[in-house]
Structure formats: structure tokens, C-alpha cells
Amino acid sequence: MTTQSPVRLNGGAVISAPLAGRDKTLAPPFDIRLFYQSAVGLLDRILADPSLRAAGFVFLLTRALVFLIFILTTHIIFNEPPSDFGDKAHNLSIRVRRNSVPEHLRELAMRSDGAWYISIARSGYDKEPFNLEKEHNWAFFPLYPLVVRAVASITGNYRLVGIALSNLFFFLALILLHKTVLAFGYDKGLANRVIFYVAAFPASYFFSLPWTASLLLLVTVGSFLAAKRGVWWLAGVCAGLASATHYRGIFLFPALLIFYWQCHWPFKLRANILWLLLAPAGLLVFMGYLYAVTGNAFAFADAQAVWKVRWGFFLQPLLTFIISPFELSAGWNFRMLNFAAAATALVCGVAWVRRREWAWAFYIFISVITPLSTVTLEGHTRYMTVVFPLFVMLAIRGRSPLIDQTIRTIFLVMLTLMTAFFGFFFSPALI
Numbered sequence: 169m170t171t172q173s174p175v176r177l178n179g180g181a182v183i184s185a186p187l188a189g190r191d192k193t194l195a196p197p198f199d200i201r202l203f204y205q206s207a208v209g210l211l212d213r214i215l216a217d218p219s220l221r222a223a224g225f226v227f228l229l230t231r232a233l234v235f236l237i238f239i240l241t242t243h244i245i246f247n248e249p250p251s252d253f254g255d256k257a258h259n260l261s262i263r264v265r266r267n268s269v270p271e272h273l274r275e276l277a278m279r280s281d282g283a284w285y286i287s288i289a290r291s292g293y294d295k296e297p298f299n300l301e302k303e304h305n306w307a308f309f310p311l312y313p314l315v316v317r318a319v320a321s322i323t324g325n326y327r328l329v330g331i332a333l334s335n336l337f338f339f340l341a342l343i344l345l346h347k348t349v350l351a352f353g354y355d356k357g358l359a360n361r362v363i364f365y366v367a368a369f370p371a372s373y374f375f376s377l378p379w380t381a382s383l384l385l386l387v388t389v390g391s392f393l394a395a396k397r398g399v400w401w402l403a404g405v406c407a408g409l410a411s412a413t414h415y416r417g418i419f420l421f422p423a424l425l426i427f428y429w430q431c432h433w434p435f436k437l438r439a440n441i442l443w444l445l446l447a448p449a450g451l452l453v454f455m456g457y458l459y460a461v462t463g464n465a466f467a468f469a470d471a472q473a474v475w476k477v478r479w480g481f482f483l484q485p486l487l488t489f490i491i492s493p494f495e496l497s498a499g500w501n502f503r504m505l506n507f508a509a510a511a512t513a514l515v516c517g518v519a520w521v522r523r524r525e526w527a528w529a530f531y532i533f534i535s536v537i538t539p540l541s542t543v544t545l546e547g548h549t550r551y552m553t554v555v556f557p558l559f560v561m562l563a564i565r566g567r568s569p570l571i572d573q574t575i576r577t578i579f580l581v582m583l584t585l586m587t588a589f590f591g592f593f594f595s596p597a598l599i
Contacts, residue, residue, distance in 0.1 A: 219350070222360050223342035230367040231335060233580075234376050234587050241591025242272035270328060276591070277327035280598050281308070282378045286326050289313035293457075298464035303474050306467040310454055311412040312380045330378025337382035338375040341389055342367065345556055348393040354560070361563035365575060366556065370505060370582035371549040371599060373590060384413045385554040391420050391447075392556075395427050404446035412450025415468065416551070419534045421447035427527035482540035486510060489545060499546075502596040505582070506545035509552045510536055516561040528557035549599045 245263045320329040349359035374381045391406035410417030459465040489507045496504040520529035566572035589597030
């Protein structure tokens with residue numbers, strides 16, 4: 169059919185003219201006011217999310233503290249202090265370096281494991297037959313450096329991108345953690361305490377560095393939240409990403425199987441359990457890659473022999489500290505803090521057993537026992553940063569105002585101290 173379009177002549181008369189090939193329905197004009205109102209409404213709904221608001225407050229508060237200390241400590245230089253208060257004591261001086269803040273943050277990003285992840289993001293893995301003649305980057309898992317590489321290929325700045333991504337992942341992890349605690353039936357006050365404890369934990373400054381802690385926490389919490397909501401395909405995907413982020417990500421596989429058993433009791437095998445087979449996928453892909461470039465699929469584990477990693481009875485490091493508790497620190501091993509973290513985690517694991525929360529109890533126990541089996545306490549506080557059921561149990565005990573304030577005070581004081589240690593490059597800060 170031919171549609172007619174009104175045409176006004178000079179005299180004011182209107183006639184209809186055919187509009188061949190045009191649709192009868194004309195698109196309405198773009199209304200900028202309607203678009204603005206819709207955008208504002210969407211923003212209001214997002215900001216009204218209690219998890220977002222709680223996570224935003226905790227994130228800004230703790231990251232402001234961490235970065236303020238980072239900036240102050242990396243700008244301060246001490247000369248070699250005197251050994252006594254004799255005549256040379258007046259030589260002590262403190263200077264402030266004039267370098268820019270971004271320059272110091274780039275330097276901070278390259279300390280310890282951060283340098284390994286940034287180098288992998290920039291240059292990839294060592295492609296040579298497996299050997300133990302020197303340290304190799306095969307011990308470091310690929311997902312985090314791959315993400316850094318993807319973003320840095322646009323910006324060109326690997327170090328600052330690594331720091332920015334870690335903080336972004338941590339913020340998202342806090343939001344998901346708050347939602348996870350609510351999904352498991354706890355109240356908003358307890359969820360608020362959980363995310364505060366995580367963000368103020370003495371080793372939480374690693375969440376703001378180009379290490380894997382932030383990404384591992386994000387995908388770990390995401391897997392449990394998806395499982396709780398019955399979205400098993402997403403739980404499997406998140407667990408698979410975790411196993412591509414760090415070897416501890418593989419702990420999610422048995423933990424999610426136990427949780428699946430809890431959710432479907434009396435147990436009956438269903439097809440959706442097959443999604444959990446994605447959990448080890450990240451590790452398996454990495455092993456396949458390592459076999460292709462080194463000839464050893466287990467190079468990620470075997471390469472750690474260069475760092476003198478050995479295995480033994482998991483209670484040995486705890487007993488060693490109890491026998492000699494006054495040796496608070498040895499090299500990178502802040503023995504006192506690591507012992508406290510391991511012991512607290514084990515106690516919380518027992519508490520979850522008593523509550524018959526088998527999946528969370530198992531996840532705590534395997535996360536504690538595996539690193540303790542290297543017969544050292546080194547790194548244990550850092551490992552506990554992603555074991556979120558530990559903080560949920562602490563938050564349950566924190567219903568008492570006295571216990572809550574005690575935990576908050578201890579955490580914030582130790583976070584300030586440990587962050588300053590890291591800024592000054594004092595070895596126990598690497599715990």
C-alpha cells in the first residue's frame with residue numbers, strides 16, 4: 169500500500185502526498201530528558217544496594233589507610249642508624265625522596281612475587297626444558313598475569329595496571345562476599361563485620377598489590393555464592409578460574425562437592441553436578457601448557473624445590489613455635505603472626521564442624537593444613553586472606569561488642585604495622 173503524507177501549501181491548504189517505501193510507524197525522536205531520568209534511576213537503584221554501599225565504605229576506608237602508608241614509607245629514607253647513643257648518634261637523619269607517587273608505586277609493584285607476575289604478563293613463561301638450575305616462573309599460575317597483560321596492552325603500563333586491577337578485584341570481592349553472607353542466612357550487621365575483618369586483616373595490603381589474592385578471593389566467593397543460589401554452571405566456571413589463579417584454587421573442587429552433597433541431601437545424583445567438573449579445568453589447562461613448553465606437566469610444583477620447599481607433618485611448624493615462642497620472626501617468616509593466623513583458622517574450622525557446615529569446615533582445614541605441610545609457618549597469614557569462612561566465624565563471635573572491638577583494634581593496628589614494614593621493605597612484611 170501507498171501511505172499518504174500531509175503537505176502544507178503556501179495558502180495553508182493541506183493535501184496528502186504518497187510516501188512510497190516508507191513505514192507507517194515513524195521512530196519517535198530521541199528524548200534526552202527521558203534518557204537522563206532512566207540513567208539516574210538506574211544509578212539510584214545501584215547505589216541503594218546495601219552490599220555495594222557497605223563494601224564501598226570498607227574499601228575506601230582501608231585502602232586509604234594502606235595507600236597513605238605506602239606513599240609515606242616509600243618516600244622516606246633513613247641513613248644507617250647508629251648502634252648506640254655515643255658520639256655518632258647525631259648522624260641519624262631522615263630524608264624525603266622527591267620522586268612522584270606513581271614512580272614509587274611502580275617500584276612497590278615489583279617487590280617479591282609481584283615482580284614474577286608482572287614479568288609473566290610482559291614476557292610470558294620461560295620456554296625451556298624443565299630444570300632446577302635456577303628459579304623459574306613456572307611456579308606462578310597464569311590467570312592474573314593474563315588479565316594484566318590484556319589491559320596493559322592498551323595502557324602500556326604493566327605495574328600500575330596490576331595495582332589497579334588488584335584493587336578493582338578486591339572491591340568486587342567485598343561486594344560478592346557481603347551478598348554471600350546474606351545468602352547464607354546471616355543478617356546485614358554480621359555481613360558488614362565480615363567484610364570489615366577481611367579488609368582490615370593484617371595481611372590485607374596484599375589485596376592492593378599485583379599479587380593473586382584479590383582475584384582468588386573474587387572467584388572463590390563467587391563460586392560459593394553461585395552454588396548457594398543453585399547456579400551450578402557458574403559455580404563450576406568460577407572454581408575453574410580459581411584453579412587457574414593459584415594452586416589453592418583447586419581446593420574449591422572438593423569443597424563444592426561437599427556443599428552439593430549438603431544441598432541435595434538425601435543425596436541423589438543429578439546432571440547439574442557435572443558442572444563442578446569445570447573446577448580443575450584451569451589447573452589442567454595450565455599443566456598441559458607447562459608440558460608443552462617444559463616437558464613437565466607438574467613444573468608448577470617441582471619448580472618450587474629451588475625455593476627449598478619440603479613436605480612433612482603439618483603440626484610440626486605449630487609445635488616448633490610453641491617450643492620456642494620468643495623467636496617472633498625469622499627472615500620472611502613472621503612466626504608469631506603466622507602462628508596466630510593458623511591457630512585461629514583451625515579453631516574456626518572446628519567451630520564450623522560443630523555447626524555441621526561441612527563445606528566451609530573442609531575449606532578452612534585444607535587451606536590451613538596444605539601450607540603447614542611444607543613444615544614452615546612462612547606465608548600463612550597471607551594465605552588466610554582468601555579463606556572467607558574464617559572471617560564469617562570471627563564475625564559470629566563478634567556479635568559481642570567487646571570481641572568485635574578487640575578484633576577491629578588488633579587488625580587495624582597490625583595492618584598499619586605490616587603495611588609500613590612492606591613499604592620500608594622490611595622482610596617480615598612478606599610473611
